[in-house]
Amino acid sequence: xxxxxxxxxxxxxxxxxxxxxxxxxxxxxxxxxxxxxxxxxxxxxxxxxxxxxxxxxxxxxxxxxxxxxxxxxxxxxxxxxxxxxxxxxxxxxxxxxxxxxxxxxx
Numbered sequence: 001x002x003x004x005x006x007x008x009x010x011x012x013x014x015x016x017x018x019x020x021x022x023x024x025x026x027x028x029x030x031x032x033x034x035x036x037x038x039x040x041x042x043x044x045x046x047x048x049x050x051x052x053x054x055x056x057x058x059x060x061x062x063x064x065x066x067x068x069x070x071x072x073x074x075x076x077x078x079x080x081x082x083x084x085x086x087x088x089x090x091x092x093x094x095x096x097x098x099x100x101x102x103x104x105x106x
């Protein structure tokens with residue numbers, strides 16, 4: 001038996017769907033399809049350069065350039081990550097800043 005997990009939304013956000021609600025939608029469980037413009041739009045949401053964005057996603061600069069030029073499309077895993085970024089931009093902006101913040105040496 002599968003038990004759904006309810007997650008309390010952050011202040012000012014819409015309630016998060018339960019797995020049952022999401023699975024009742026068409027194409028449930030499938031990541032969003034991303035074309036060249038969509039990939040670029042997500043990168044711009046994070047205000048990230050190609051270099052930073054690629055390190056954050058764990059792919060090469062050449063890969064993201066290929067996505068943004070429409071020569072290839074992101075893998076399912078990359079598309080899921082892009083979906084997460086779009087769903088909660090502020091959270092990922094904070095993570096990105098923390099991840100790339102220079103460390104102070106003593």
